[in-house]
Amino acid sequence: MPVNLTIDGRPVQVDPGQTVLDAARKLGIAIPTLCHVDGFPPAASCFVCAVKIEGRPNLWPACALPATEGMVVINDADEVRDARKTALELLLSDHTGDCIGxxxxxxxxxxxxxxxxxxxxxxxxxxxxxxxxxxxxxxxxxxxxxxxxxxxxxxxxxxxxxxxxxxxxxxxxxxxxxxxxxxLPPKDPPTGKRVAIVGAGPAGLAAAYHLLRRGHDAVLLDAHPLAGGMLRYGIPEFRLPRRVLDAEIGVIQKLGGQLRLGVRLGQDVTLDNLRREFDAVFLAVGAQGSRGLGCPGEELAASALGFLEEIAHGRPPRLGPEVVIVGGGNTAMDASRSAVRLGAASVRVLYRRTRREMPCLMEEVEAAEAEGVKVEFLIAPERLERKGGQLRLTCLRMELGPPDESGRARPVPVPGSAFDIEASSVIAAIGQTVSLTARHIPDLQFSTWGIAVKPQTLETNLPGVFAGGDGVIGPDLAVRAVAAGKLAAASIHQFLMGDKVAGAPELIHSVMGxxxxxxxxxxxxxxxxxxxxxxxxxxxxxxxxxxxxxxxxxxxxxxxxxxKRCLGCGCGKALNCRIRQYAAEYHADPGRFGGERRLFRRDLTHPEVVYEPGKCILCGACVQVALEAGDDLGLAFFGRGFATSVAVPFNRPMAEALKTCAKRAAEVCPTGAIMLRGTGCAGCRFA
Ligand SMILES: Cc1cc2nc3c(=O)[nH]c(=O)nc-3n(C[C@H](O)[C@H](O)[C@H](O)COP(=O)(O)OP(=O)(O)OC[C@H]3O[C@@H](n4cnc5c(N)ncnc54)[C@H](O)[C@@H]3O)c2cc1C
Ligand code: SF4
Ligand code: SF4
Ligand code: SF4
Ligand code: FES
The missing domain is CATH 1.10.1060.10 (Alpha-helical ferredoxin)
Incomplete structure (x- = not known):
């Protein structure tokens, strides 16, 4: 007699002995499974297939539960989703593998x-x-x-x-x-949608690249005469030749990106104009403002950004023989190395913390020093005055106190330590600010750092207006601006296509640490x-x-x-690992039950497969495969509780097991514990 039941209110008929999982599949309802392998007796060990049965307490594994007449199965419920999420988090809590390098x-x-x-x-x-x-x-x-x-x-x-x-x-x-x-990547067919991108720095250029690939038009507006943002007007030629940058911008133009240069938002064009003319707007305006020295006489110091920009325009300013630069970041290093190249006899960089706290790569500091720049630490400016034809910078010696809000040790002045430095030029490389403010666009919301956005999607408070890069988070790094441009393009594409704006949610990553x-x-x-x-x-x-x-x-x-030095780290199963896919679907947090993970071990002795016991979820599918194949030496469970593992009996290497069924064992393994060699993601060295 056939069995009648309902799942999420939908009736279905199955043969006696079939499970709730079979019934769900008949209806096209996807219930996740890990330990279940068709044709094998249920292991019912992972519990990711949990469902609720009306009138019964607790939840039940759909893969092992026989369907019964009149059964009312609930699959689509928060309680069920929570149970599956918890099951996945427990499986991942002692999992040992790096999904990606x-x-x-x-x-x-x-x-x-x-x-x-x-x-x-x-x-x-x-x-x-x-x-x-x-x-x-x-x-x-x-x-x-x-x-x-x-x-x-x-x-x-x-x-x-x-x-x-x-x-x-x-x-x-x-x-x-x-x-x-x-x-030149392939482009999707034209959508007829047009996006205005304000700012042709790395964030704007990256957004344009990805929008063009998706078939949208991208128009980059920029206040400067040329595109590139800080890569052109901040970073000097000796680190980034303009021909390299020009060629990369040329690729975006070849893809169809249009440039409208010398156009300033808030002056030559308003956001309202752009919202009327375009289907969406991306604000990638960077952090173009400079902070002063923050002491009396600061107006006598040049700004490092202005100095570097003049050089980029081919109008290097006259500095005189003794140049003092105040600051300790990339900008200070670039300004000091540029000053050396312009012929200054003495270039000193003053930083108020120590070498350890410098917010730039140590190799940049070492390169500056090798070129003759003198970097001096624990010094802060107190006053700047003009004395005759020279500048006099009065400084205080500092010592490090408790950490400030940035987590770095706070520099504290040493009483009575004032001393003077004579200089022909003083350049302030103290920091940058976002110069587009509520004054320019009153309707747009701003945060402490810049334009306020939802971090997952880069949406601003104005519909169809997105923002990213330094203009949102303050002065930072080009790679993060490029990443923001890519994320913005994903969100803008969803917006233009009328889809839910969700950004680019990442897959879950297991991390060995x-x-x-x-x-x-x-x-x-x-x-x-x-x-x-x-x-x-x-x-x-x-x-x-x-x-x-x-x-x-x-x-x-x-x-x-x-x-050839690369170890090809990452898991060969990363693209088709079910535990990873379900973890993303159920928003599982691999760190929720943070505990001891299993040890990383790798058995490379088998010619066809690689075995990593730390990725095994103990579903037993491979044990069943080995049993069925009837090889002399199969696989079995060893140990109890947390220490349980699947291994070859008598402590033998994998090479001696799975003689005839290695491929099948790899196929049924729901994770990357048993991986067939030569089938993994490119870059993975073993699988
Ligand atoms: C001297 C210096 C050295 C650096 N060195 C490094 C480094 O070594 N490595 C690294 O990763 N990062 C470095 N950075 C940081 C990096 O350059 C920035 O993080 C990155 O350029 C930010 O990209 P963005 O697109 O957000 O903004 P930006 O590059 O600042 O581009 C913003 C663009 O918007 C335009 N714009 C601004 N306002 C308007 C407006 N109202 N209307 C129209 N257009 C407007 C500007 O003209 C500009 O072209 C350095 C920065 C400086 C200043
Ligand atoms: S088996 Fe899956 S979860 Fe584990 S490391 Fe590989 S891809 Fe990630
Ligand atoms: S962009 Fe930067 S962080 Fe990314 S791969 Fe290149 S060097 Fe590494
Ligand atoms: S060895 Fe290669 S894959 Fe591994 S972390 Fe380094 S660069 Fe990445
Ligand atoms: S308990 Fe059903 S698939 Fe694991």
């Missing part, structure tokens, strides 16, 4: 680093560059100036030194540009130490006299050698 998690643009590096290793810079530009607009420019947040997380740091990731994406992009083959010594030994087994490939550079004796680029770029041989 730690380097990729470190890059704000989530560049697929192992994948593009694997293409360089294979000698295919064209493909490498195409992979890079998918996530990272302006890869040659960022390949010169990014502070390499990715490299700090590189697993290779635990062996000797990080991969030279930044230099490798610079290499791929430079190769293609020099060959006249920049990557720090590995202990035994785990590192496992990770680096058979890996030979290989030092990081050095970047060829102009020697300081030459570089200090020219605005020509200092870092000269990798040769093909150097890039090949460096790319």
């Amino acid at each position: 730690p380097c990729r998690l470190g890059c704000p643009a989530r560049l697929d680093i192992p994948n593009f590096i694997s293409r360089i290793a294979a000698g295919d810079s064209r493909r490498a560059n195409a992979i890079v530009t998918d996530d990272l607009t302006l890869p040659a420019s960022l390949g010169r100036i990014c502070p390499r947040l990715c490299e700090q997380r590189c697993r290779r740091c635990d062996l000797e030194q990080a991969l030279s990731i930044r230099n490798l994406h610079r290499f791929a992009a430079d190769q293609q540009r020099d060959a006249g083959l920049p990557h 720090k590995l202990d010594e035994t785990e590192l030994a496992e990770l680096f087994r058979d890996i030979e130490g290989a030092a990081r490939t050095p970047m060829p550079q102009l020697p300081p004796s030459e570089s200090r006299a020219t605005f020509a680029e200092v870092e000269l770029g990798f040769s093909p041989e150097a890039a090949a050698a460096e790319s």
Whole structure:
């Protein structure tokens, strides 16, 4: 007799002995499953298929629950979703695997680093560059100036030194540009929608790139005579040659991006005009304002931004022989190195904290020092005066006190420590501000840092108006501006298509974090130490006299050698791992039940599969497969409770098990615990 039941109010008929899961499938209702394998007896161990049955207490695993006459199954309910979320969080709490390479998690643009590096290793810079530009607009420019947040997380740091990731994406992009083959991605059919982008810096350019790919028109308006934002008017030529930036902007123009230059929002055009003329607006106005020295006489100091911009316009200001720069960030370093190149006899940088707290890459400071800049610490300006033809900067010595709101030690003046410095020019490199304010656009809401947005979508308070980059978060990094441009394009596309504006929700990432010594030994087994490939550079004796680029770029041989150091971290199952997909669907937080994770182990002895017990969810599917295959040596559960694992009996290596059924075992494994070699994501070294 057939069995009749309902699921979420929909009637369905199944054969006796069939489960609630079978009934749901008949109705086309997707119930998640992990431990269940069709044709095998239910393990009912993961509980992600939980459903509610009317009239019964608790929740029940749909995969193991026989359908009964008149049963009323509830699948679509908060209680059910919560139970599944908790089940996933428990499974992930001791899971040991990096879904994506730690380097990729470190890059704000989530560049697929192992994948593009694997293409360089294979000698295919064209493909490498195409992979890079998918996530990272302006890869040659960022390949010169990014502070390499990715490299700090590189697993290779635990062996000797990080991969030279930044230099490798610079290499791929430079190769293609020099060959006249920049990557032009395919474009979706035209949508007829038009987007105004105010600000043609990295955020605006990245947004334009991604909007154009989706078939929208993108018009970039900028107050400056040329596009590029701070990459053109802030960062000096010796770090980022203009021909490199121009070529990358040229790609966006080739894709159809239009530039309207010399147009200032709030002066030449209003936001209302733009909202009328366009279907959406993206505000990418950066942090273009400068802070003064904050002491009497500050009007006598030049602003570092103004100074650098004049150089960019080809009108280098006269500085005189003794230049003092106040500040400790990128801008201070760029201004000091530019002053050296303009012929100043003495260039001093004064910073109120110590070298450790400097908010720029240490290599920038070292490069400045090598070129003759004197960087002095724990000094703050007190007063600036003109004395005859010279400037006199009265300073105080500082000492470090308790941390301030930024978390860095607060500099405190040392009483009676005032001293004077004579200078021909004083340049303030104290910080930047967002210069577009409520004064220009009264309807737009602002936060403490800049334009107020919803962080997930970059929507402002005005419908159809989005904002991102430095203009939202204050002075920051080009890579984060590029990432913001990509996110804005995703949100704007949803808005233009009439979809729910949701931004670009990320998949959940399992993260192993720090590995202990035994785990590192496992990770680096058979890996030979290989030092990081050095970047060829102009020697300081030459570089200090020219605005020509200092870092000269990798040769093909150097890039090949460096790319071969990559360990291909990340999980080969990342794109089709069910636990990861469900975790995203149910908004599971892998860290919710933070506890001890399992140890990282990797059995590489089998010719067809790789086994990582730390990713096993103990569903037993592979044990069943091995049993069914009847091999001499299969797989079995060992241990109890937390220490339970699936392994080959008698402590034998995987090579001796799964003789005839390795492929099938990998197929049924719902995670990346058993992975077939050669089927994983590109870039993964093993699978
Ligand atoms: C000297 C210096 C050195 C730096 N070094 C580094 C580095 O080494 N690495 C790094 O990652 N980052 C560095 N940065 C920071 C980086 O340049 C910025 O984080 C990045 O450029 C921000 O991008 P954005 O698109 O948000 O804004 P921006 O690059 O500032 O672009 C904003 C654009 O908007 C335009 N605009 C502003 N207001 C209006 C208006 N009202 N109407 C029309 N147009 C307008 C401007 O003309 C500009 O072109 C540096 C910055 C400076 C100043
Ligand atoms: S098995 Fe899945 S969850 Fe685990 S690391 Fe691999 S992709 Fe991530
Ligand atoms: S953009 Fe920066 S953080 Fe991202 S991969 Fe390049 S160097 Fe690394
Ligand atoms: S070794 Fe390669 S994949 Fe692994 S973290 Fe470093 S760059 Fe990324
Ligand atoms: S308990 Fe049903 S799929 Fe795991």
